[in-house]
Amino acid sequence: xxxxxxxxxxxxxxxxxxxxxxxxxxDARVIAGGQSLVAxxxxxxxxxxxxxxxxxxxxxxxATEEDSTVFYGACVTxxxxxxxxxxxxxxxxxxxxxxxLAYRAVRNRGTIGGSLALADxxxxxxxxxxxxxxxxxxxGWNGKxxxxxxxxxxxxxxxxxxxxxxLTAIWVPKLSPEARWGYVKLARKxxxxxxxxxxxVRDPARGYARVVLGATDGPPLILEATSRLCGRGRAEPAxxxxxxxxxxxxxxxxxxxxxxxxxxxxxxxxxxxxATEAAA
Amino acid sequence: xxxxxxxxxxxxxxxxxAPRLSLADLLRERHNLTATHLGCEHGVCGACTVLVxxxxxxxxxxxxAACDDRQIHSLEGLxxxxxxxxxxxxxxxxxxxxxxxxxxxxxxxxxxxxxxxxAGSEAEIRAGLAGNLCRCTGYTNIVSAIAEAAQTVAAQxxxx
Ligand SMILES: Cc1cc2nc3c(=O)[nH]c(=O)nc-3n(C[C@H](O)[C@H](O)[C@H](O)COP(=O)(O)OP(=O)(O)OC[C@H]3O[C@@H](n4cnc5c(N)ncnc54)[C@H](O)[C@@H]3O)c2cc1C
Ligand code: FES
Ligand code: FES
Numbered sequence: 001x002x003x004x005x006x007x008x009x010x011x012x013x014x015x016x017x018x019x020x021x022x023x024x025x026x027d028a029r030v031i032a033g034g035q036s037l038v039a040x041x042x043x044x045x046x047x048x049x050x051x052x053x054x055x056x057x058x059x060x061x062x063a064t065e066e067d068s069t070v071f072y073g074a075c076v077t078x079x080x081x082x083x084x085x086x087x088x089x090x091x092x093x094x095x096x097x098x099x100x101l102a103y104r105a106v107r108n109r110g111t112i113g114g115s116l117a118l119a120d121x122x123x124x125x126x127x128x129x130x131x132x133x134x135x136x137x138x139x140g141w142n143g144k145x146x147x148x149x150x151x152x153x154x155x156x157x158x159x160x161x162x163x164x165x166x167l168t169a170i171w172v173p174k175l176s177p178e179a180r181w182g183y184v185k186l187a188r189k190x191x192x193x194x195x196x197x198x199x200x201v202r203d204p205a206r207g208y209a210r211v212v213l214g215a216t217d218g219p220p221l222i223l224e225a226t227s228r229l230c231g232r233g234r235a236e237p238a239x240x241x242x243x244x245x246x247x248x249x250x251x252x253x254x255x256x257x258x259x260x261x262x263x264x265x266x267x268x269x270x271x272x273x274x275a276t277e278a279a280a
Numbered sequence: 281x282x283x284x285x286x287x288x289x290x291x292x293x294x295x296x297x298a299p300r301l302s303l304a305d306l307l308r309e310r311h312n313l314t315a316t317h318l319g320c321e322h323g324v325c326g327a328c329t330v331l332v333x334x335x336x337x338x339x340x341x342x343x344x345a346a347c348d349d350r351q352i353h354s355l356e357g358l359x360x361x362x363x364x365x366x367x368x369x370x371x372x373x374x375x376x377x378x379x380x381x382x383x384x385x386x387x388x389x390x391x392x393x394x395x396x397x398x399a400g401s402e403a404e405i406r407a408g409l410a411g412n413l414c415r416c417t418g419y420t421n422i423v424s425a426i427a428e429a430a431q432t433v434a435a436q437x438x439x440x
Contacts (some may be wrong), residue, residue: 008299008345010281031346037300038341039322051299053346079335103411105329105336155396191410215309 003041003102009013010053014060014168015140020052021164022141030054030166032075035110039136055111060168063087074113082107087172089133093181093201097124105193113167119153119219122193124185126153127214130222131181131199134172140165153219182274184267190216196263198223200275202230213247213264216254223247226228226268235278237269243269284348288359289310294372297344304328304339306347307354315355317383319413326412329385330354336392355384359405361390362436366429376425390426399430 001083007026011017021028029048031037032055041091054060056149060073063086070089081087101107101124116136119238129136129149134153138145138161146158149170154160161167175181182200187193197214210222225243229235235243244265249254256264281296288311292386297306307313307330319325321340328339329354339354358364368435370376377383386409393399393408405423414422 001304002302003300005298005300008343010346010348031343034341034343034346035338037322038343042302042321042340051343055346102323104408105326105338105389105411106323106341109337109342110334189410190407228383259436 001042001044003038003195004044004047005014006041006048007050008053009050009147011057013052014057014166016162017054017057017166018139018141020050021166023050026050028164031232032111032114032117033077033109034108036114036120040078044064054166055109058162060113065089065174067133068174070172070174072112072172074169075111076113078102078107078110078112078115079104082254083114089172090177090183091177091179092173093175093183093199094128096183097128097199112170116149116170117159117167118159119155119157119159120193121156121217121219122195122215124194124196124197127199127212127220128183128196129172129208131201131212132172132175132218133208133210134170135168136160136163136167137171146166146171150188150222152222155219156217158219171241175201175203176205178205180275182271182276183272184271186263187268194262196267196269196270198266199232199263200226200271202233202275203235204231207231207272211219211268211275213268216251216256216264217259218252218254221247221251221254223268224250226272230272230275235272240269241265241270242274282345282348284345286347286349287351289353299343299345301344303330303332303337303342303347303352306344307339307352311341313354313356317381319381324411325382325414326383326385326389329388329412330366331358331388336388355387358388358391361391363394363429363433364434366432367391367394367425370425370432371422371427373415374421374428376421377419382412382414382416386414387420387437389424390429393426394430394433399426402427 027049033081060075133147148242184197194215211226213221317327319327
């Protein structure tokens with residue numbers, strides 16, 4: 001189908017973009033890669049009045065680094081991460097994830113910021129960024145704020161972004177060279193949205209470990225008991241199964257049928273194994 | 281209306297477009313470039329894949345208004361491209377085309393896989409084609425045609 005009529009603006013600066021978004025009585029929406037939004041508009045599940053195109057704003061399209069952090073502009077594309085254009089804070093986790101997400105033609109345009117801002121429950125970046133303990137930078141008329149990615153997504157397609165605000169950057173702390181990760185995406189076809197998704201990060205040098213489950217009916221879920229076990233290194237299979245089962249049982253706000261429960265448990269155990277085997 | 285300037289198949293254009301016009305409809309309706317096919321119009325089937333600034337993109341998910349200052353190539357503009365020539369030949373001989381609806385998108389994606397060195401094995405080609413649906417061929421002939429074209433292009437590279 002074709003989208004309903006709307007207006008389009010391509011501002012030259014962030015302040016101009018914020019000004020456009022703040023116009024009264026206009027249902028203005030940011031467009032970055034358009035790889036979710038235009039599809040939603042073509043299906044007429046979204047019909048904004050004004051699109052504010054931020055894809056080519058200066059500063060939003062590249063990644064830079066300092067000693068311990070990589071700063072991603074919100075409009076860095078999945079393909080740039082896949083191709084390792086710019087620094088990688090994640091010892092290969094982020095390029096691997098980018099490669100498994102959608103299809104190359106979609107990855108060439110879709111952005112890391114658009115994916116986080118949309119907060120599709122089955123999307124990779126919200127889970128990966130929570131697992132890496134990244135920080136989202138939000139700018140609006142009344143200034144700039146930083147929100148930990150683990151708290152950024154609040155529900156299905158719901159985030160801490162308020163109307164008129166733009167997610168401008170994502171700060172990802174660098175893993176130590178010895179850090180290990182696990183990443184398991186279960187889907188029926190390569191490039192499709194996940195049926196289950198688990199990211200495990202273990203960085204003993206920083207005393208850090210976190211295991212995050214995605215593709216549930218809610219925001220990314222931190223598996224607390226599994227994370228503690230991950231921090232201690234290689235686990236006995238029985239202990240690992242027990243920790244994962246306890247975490248899934250504790251998630252009282254989520255509904256898993258037997259099939260999804262089994263997929264999530266399998267993905268979590270595999271990711272935990274990847275993150276703890278061959279560990280230093 | 282939004283005023284845009286863009287390069288299409290190596291010629292310059294300046295036009296006014298309605299914001300809701302997709303790049304696919306700009307190509308098909310205004311420029312009569314009908315190699316770009318529309319299957320799903322939500323990014324899934326790959327029939328509309330074209331090159332935007334040299335990189336494959338879904339023409340159904342790209343607003344024409346966002347193509348200001350960009351370079352577009354549809355399959356028609358790649359007539360003399362050496363990788364497309366190798367693919368055209370191998371698709372023909374290996375019977376990788378039935379109804380032809382998916383073919384333009386397949387060729388553009390296959391060209392990109394070959395150019396990025398991602399057509400080295402059957403598994404790699406199949407993974408790289410996950411975003412291009414074909415309802416006719418069962419993919420087998422498409423995959424082998426791409427593998428053959430990749431070898432042809434590599435051999436040409438060595439000879440040159
Ligand atoms: C066929 C297909 C398969 C896909 N498969 C996957 C998959 O397996 N996994 C996956 O994770 N994704 C998948 N995607 C989605 C893809 O990753 C999108 O690129 C991504 O979800 C959105 O990024 P975008 O830049 O295109 O955002 P847009 O589509 O431009 O915007 C999405 C939403 O976020 C808002 N937004 C965008 N950027 C910002 C910002 N900086 N600040 C505030 N709000 C903003 C927009 O207003 C809009 O509401 C798929 C898409 C397609 C078409
Ligand atoms: S028509 Fe664009 S991907 Fe199907
Ligand atoms: S040849 Fe008919 S869809 Fe591919």
